[in-house]
Amino acid sequence: MLFGRPMNVPGGLMSIKSINQGGTWLNEGSADVKLLKEACARTTNVSDVPLATRVSGEIPIYDGDAIRHASGLEDSSPQRIRAYQQEWADVLLSGAGAVVIENGIDDLELLDSVTDAFYKIIKREAQADSGADHFAPAGSNTRIWNGHEKLCVEAPELFARYNANAVMAQICRAWLGPGYQITAQANIVHPGGQAQHCHRDYHMGFQTTERLYEYPAHVHAMSPMLTLQGAIAHSDMPKESGPTKLLPFSQTFLPGYLATARQDCVDLFESAYKQLPLKKGDMLFFSPALMHAAGDNKTSDVDRFANLVQVGSAYGRTMELLDKARMSIAVYPELQKLQGTEGWTDAMTRYVIEATAEGYAFPANMELEPPTSGLAPPSQQNLLSQSLREGDSPETFRDKVLAQQALKRSH
Secondary structure, three states: OEOOEOOOOHHHOOOHHHHOOOOOOOOOOOOOHHHHHHHOOOOOOHHHOOOOOEEEOOEEEEEHHHHHHHHHHOOOOHHHHHHHHHHHHHHHHHOOOEEEEEOOOOOHHHHHHHHHHHHHHHHHHHHHOOOOOOOOOOOOEEEEOOHHHHHHHHOHHHHHHHHOOHHHHHHHHHHHOOOOEEEEEEEEEOOOOOOOOOEOOOOHHHOOHHHHOOOOHHHHHHHHHHEEEEEEEOOOEOHHHOOOEEOOOHHHOOOHHHHOOOHHHHHHHHHHOEEOOEOOOOEEEEOOOOOEEOOOOOOOOOOEEEEEEEEEOOOOOOOOOOOHHHHHHHHHHHHHHHHOOOOOOHHHHHHHHHHHOOOOOOOOOOOOOOOOEOOEOOOHHHHHHHHHHHOOOHHHHHHHHHHHHHOOOOO
């Protein structure tokens, strides 16, 4: 099943109409919250997740020790880990949309050492005033952007031991296959930290509603398969500390990226979400299309510490490497000239911009490129369009492009 509809449609391939009954494009009427409610009214059948130790809040719970055993750290077979991977893929695609793996990290001394290394980074960045979190009120949490690379450079031996983790590797492969790319942000929600708004995640969860309408329905269906979301608990997370609120099965609702902007969707989420406590070393993984939100930290003494991971598909890249800054600088003066010629239209300018400049703001250094609107910084295409509108000289545009390009670095 994909988004509530059978995959074995005639011809062996899923048609656009079988994904979206309204046609190729979504519209304002697509995000019918009644349909979302129906999609989320399902329950998890324990017979569908036989390798789970139990089901809680419709979310299957797995045992890290059993997964390590199945991964071949002891006598095992490839078929055993494949069974886990098949089960996880089914859950993420058309089941509850999330899995919890208890004891995903069994070496708590190692985990504490990694936590200490993160705190050292936090202290240094606080002194440099570079550790802001653009997605939460000031003071409510502390975030390390690009924590994956920073940990590697800060403490490479700890990094190696921390990432020599069969559980993490096997579920990444289950959803994305080989060649995946890990990014991570260590995140601490302090006592009194406020809950997030119900949302979906990267990629399409970072687009404005207006932009989402421009993507055909099959891209809405495809986008969640490019990323795996996860959280590694670096501290115990009792419910009162606000572990992630999840709406099981909501990833199967195709127009969900549009629905999260609606108040009736938020109301449904708040009335039906599930929230599972986690222990230090536990792991939570979920589809980026699953509606979720960090909860309120209602404690007076618990810093809820999670390493948030976004694992990307190897296929989220073009075949050739292009220097699009160089291309934009080269074409800019010619575009300026063409805009003033007879028969040249604004649409033609837009087509050239789309063929030349980088249209996606990510990957980005979120410390150096905070979002100016929405959740994403300006793209190279945004900059090119703005400079043309404002009549910047080629030299001024070149300086702007190179300045923007200089921010595309991890440190």
